[in-house]
Amino acid sequence: MSAAGQRAEQIADLLETALQPTGGEMLEGAFVDHWDPGTADPSDNRLAVHRLEELFRGSGFTEADAGQIQAALSRQETPHEAAAHLAGRLRAFIGPLVERMLADPDAGVRANGVRAAAVALPHERWSPLLTDPDSPAVREAVVRALSRFRTPDIAAALFERLQVETDPDVRHALVFYEGFQEVDGAASVLVDLMLHDPSPTIRSRTAFRLEHFDAGVVPPLIEALRDPACVRAAAMSLGRIGDLRALPALIDAWSDPRNRHSARFIEKALTDIANRAANAAPPPMPADLADRVRALLDAWEPADWLGRACKQRDGLPLNGNQIYIWALRPDGEILCIDHESFAHHTEPETDPLTCFAMMVQGARKDPELRDAIPRPPANARPCDSCSGNGAGPGQESGCMSCGGRGWLTRSS
Numbered sequence: 558m559s560a561a562g563q564r565a566e567q568i569a570d571l572l573e574t575a576l577q578p579t580g581g582e583m584l585e586g587a588f589v590d591h592w593d594p595g596t597a598d599p600s601d602n603r604l605a606v607h608r609l610e611e612l613f614r615g616s617g618f619t620e621a622d623a624g625q626i627q628a629a630l631s632r633q634e635t636p637h638e639a640a641a642h643l644a645g646r647l648r649a650f651i652g653p654l655v656e657r658m659l660a661d662p663d664a665g666v667r668a669n670g671v672r673a674a675a676v677a678l679p680h681e682r683w684s685p686l687l688t689d690p691d692s693p694a695v696r697e698a699v700v701r702a703l704s705r706f707r708t709p710d711i712a713a714a715l716f717e718r719l720q721v722e723t724d725p726d727v728r729h730a731l732v733f734y735e736g737f738q739e740v741d742g743a744a745s746v747l748v749d750l751m752l753h754d755p756s757p758t759i760r761s762r763t764a765f766r767l768e769h770f771d772a773g774v775v776p777p778l779i780e781a782l783r784d785p786a787c788v789r790a791a792a793m794s795l796g797r798i799g800d801l802r803a804l805p806a807l808i809d810a811w812s813d814p815r816n817r818h819s820a821r822f823i824e825k826a827l828t829d830i831a832n833r834a835a836n837a838a839p840p841p842m843p844a845d846l847a848d849r850v851r852a853l854l855d856a857w858e859p860a861d862w863l864g865r866a867c868k869q870r871d872g873l874p875l876n877g878n879q880i881y882i883w884a885l886r887p888d889g890e891i892l893c894i895d896h897e898s899f900a901h902h903t904e905p906e907t908d909p910l911t912c913f914a915m916m917v918q919g920a921r922k923d924p925e926l927r928d929a930i931p932r933p934p935a936n937a938r939p940c941d942s943c944s945g946n947g948a949g950p951g952q953e954s955g956c957m958s959c960g961g962r963g964w965l966t967r968s969s
């Protein structure tokens with residue numbers, strides 16, 4: 558940064574601190590450090606005034622201001638009152654100073670002018686620099702300053718910039734904005750960034766932002782679980798949206814050793830989705846479920862006697878354990894087949910937790926079933942031992958804690 562830019566940075570730092578809602582505390586600190594109200598001797602207050610002069614040198618603080626502060630202190634006003642007086646004085650000269658910074662030919666001065674202007678001036682005075690053609694640093698400063706606002710016009714302006722901005726730092730700043738859900742058409746642009754942007758930071762930030770959108774973003778978020786850069790943010794967003802369709806892919810992501818550092822986020826998403834779905838209206842069964850199950854059954858060639866036992870009963874296997882295998886019929890009924898018994902005793906499964914858990918497991922194999930997962934019981938939670946996986950950790954055989962379901966009820 559140029560020397561002028563560095564000087565502007567100091568001024569911007571000063572104004573940002575002094576004019577924030579808590580800025581009065583900083584000014585008060587400058588008094589309290591050097592001023593002992595117990596002495597009430599005006600000569601002792603010179604240090605306080607000197608300290609303030611140091612703080613504000615170069616930003617328009619004058620001898621006259623120093624005199625006014627000195628006078629305020631000698632009238633034994635409290636530090637708070639003197640600080641408020643100084644803050645008011647600052648506001649009087651700050652406008653012209655910041656306007657000059659915004660129009661400066663030096664990009665470093667303009668960028669810091671934006672930071673200072675953001676606390677001192679209405680946004681209409683500095684937001685046009687969002688399209689500053691010469692300096693990404695200026696555009697980035699405007700994006701960061703505008704990100705505090707949620708109004709429709711600012712959301713629309715930032716969204717427009719997001720679609721044309723080529724500088725990576727400005728793009729990073731843009732995807733941190735939290736108000737794009739108010740803008741028509743934003744979901745498809747953000748989904749495209751999440752799935753295709755070359756920057757891992759942009760992909761994961763957009764995955765995080767999509768939590769504020771409707772259920773239409775669930776399928777792309779499920780797709781993003783396969784991206785190591787996105788898996789944590791996508792899991793958190795899916796957990797907040799609470800859509801049952803995400804459960805099979807979340808369990809797969811949890812089982813992937815590459816995601817072990819994100820495991821607890823994925824586990825939380827599994828629980829959040831079950832909790833939310835348990836308290837919501839049951840999801841409608843897809844009207845074409847019978848056709849889909851029929852097509853899957855027709856295309857399936859059983860490789861062993863267990864598979865043949867399912868197919869003979871017109872059932873698509875969902876999952877099993879050492880004793881039972883569960884299979885879905887085209888009419889939506891789930892069969893429980895005792896493969897240990899001689900005649901493969903079969904009856905309809907009636908336990909709600911098992912029906913829910915088996916459909917989740919089945920949808921891991923056949924994603925077409927993921928929108929047919931029924932509502933979980935209110936107390937369902939992923940099994941602690943296998944986190945919904947149904948298999949023991951690192952094992953081929955079924956989890957002993959949950960009997961291969963992957964889910965437990967809180968009481969069991």
Ligand SMILES: [Zn+2]
Pocket residue numbers: 940941942943944945946947948956957958959960961962963964
């Ligand atoms: Zn388990």
